[in-house]
Amino acid sequence: MSKKIEKLYEFMLKNRQYNRVVQEGFYEDALVGKNGRYEKVISLLFQVVNTQSQPNIDKLASFFQKIYREKDKLYSYTSFLEVIGVKSDEPKNYLSLFASLRKHEGWGDKTSALFVKCLYHIHCGDYHSRFMIWDDIPQIICDEDRIYLPVDVVIEHIFKEIGLPTVYGFKKINKYLEHYRGMEIEVWDDLWFWGFVTQKGNGIDRVIGWNENKYWNLFHSEKSPEKINEIKERAKEFIKILQN
Numbered sequence: 001m002s003k004k005i006e007k008l009y010e011f012m013l014k015n016r017q018y019n020r021v022v023q024e025g026f027y028e029d030a031l032v033g034k035n036g037r038y039e040k041v042i043s044l045l046f047q048v049v050n051t052q053s054q055p056n057i058d059k060l061a062s063f064f065q066k067i068y069r070e071k072d073k074l075y076s077y078t079s080f081l082e083v084i085g086v087k088s089d090e091p092k093n094y095l096s097l098f099a100s101l102r103k104h105e106g107w108g109d110k111t112s113a114l115f116v117k118c119l120y121h122i123h124c125g126d127y128h129s130r131f132m133i134w135d136d137i138p139q140i141i142c143d144e145d146r147i148y149l150p151v152d153v154v155i156e157h158i159f160k161e162i163g164l165p166t167v168y169g170f171k172k173i174n175k176y177l178e179h180y181r182g183m184e185i186e187v188w189d190d191l192w193f194w195g196f197v198t199q200k201g202n203g204i205d206r207v208i209g210w211n212e213n214k215y216w217n218l219f220h221s222e223k224s225p226e227k228i229n230e231i232k233e234r235a236k237e238f239i240k241i242l243q244n
Contacts, residue, residue: 004162007241009180012190015234019193025220027122027131038074040133042067048115049106059106077134093138093145094120109170114150117189125186141182148174149188154195157206161242193218194238197231208242210235 030047034040045067049055066083073079078092085100086092094116102112122131124139141147149155151170159167159176167176177188197215199206210232215221222228 004241008162008191008238009184009187011238011241012187012194015194016187016190018231018234019190021222022193022218022220023121024127027118027127029220031122031131031133037076037133038071041074041080042071044118044133045115048118049111051114052111056106063104063106077137080134091144092136094141094147095145098148109148110150110152113148113170116147117150117186120147120186125183146178146181147185149177149185150192152192153203154192154199157199158191158195158242161208194235198235198239198242208239210239 026047030044031040034043045064049060067074070083073083081092081097081100082088084097085103086096090096097119098112098116101107101115102109119133119137120141121127122133123137124141138145148170151173155173156168159165159173164176167173177185180188196218197211198208199214200209200211201207212228212232215228215231216223222231
């Protein structure tokens, strides 16, 4: 089974450009044109929670009320951590951000991990500097720090498809991938893109196959016939790895 996981990682590493277009479009909408750091981080928070299929608006309201009350403290990463509940004696790293954010009602593991990944992308990844928010955010993932894969039903189904039905849910999948660190685990984030465009159906009734309709529903994906055909061929490679 480890060989199949390695092949998936190699495939995603080789084909990073396709999901990158989608991610850059997401960051462009969320961050560019915002006035000041607090507008950027608030916009990113809203964009991320609204990736949930059914965000709990009632529970999230109290979180955003707190953010707006203390928006003057959003000028730095350190002060942002303070606002969301990281204590002064705790490390100011990505792990602390995740642990504190997930405690707020309406967030949870997947959404918190997604927000952390976004911050890691725009500050440490190879993205344009116009996306950056803070100067004091960690630039590397040190040994005692980590980011998590934002696991949802799309990714869970992939692990089931490759023959790992007991590796299910956010904690188990991240535990299985824990030897991938920093930018390595960030590569695994592309698993959602390839899984999304190669799954048909919902819930437990999903089947594997190229799904052009889902690709068209990715707002920031490239829509030329040539590019769609190119991605379709890459998707066939992805499916072959899953099923062989």
